[in-house]
Amino acid sequence: MAQFPIMKTLARIAVTHVDGEYRIRIEDQSGDTAVYxxxxDQVVDLADMLDDLLSDEDEEQTAG
Structure with a gap:
């Protein structure tokens, strides 16, 4: 049976551009980190998704 990952609270995100690739470093509140x-194209897709979600949130707050 597949297990779902444990949800963690985000503490920090850092994005750098090194040798033609982007590196995304994510740290949770416990100090655990992962680097991707x-x-x-992937960074642009991520930025677009976040922009869309934030835009939707702004529209909900304006309407409500």
Whole structure:
């Protein structure tokens, strides 16, 4: 049976551009960190998704 990952609270995010790739470092409140490599397309997709979610949130707050 598949297990779902444990939800953790985000503490910090850092994004750097090194040697033609992006590195995304994510740290949770307990200090555990993970570093991911990402292409430019993936970073753009992530930025677009976050922008859409934030825009939706702004619209909900304005309407409510």
């Amino acid at each position: 490599r990402a292409s430019s």
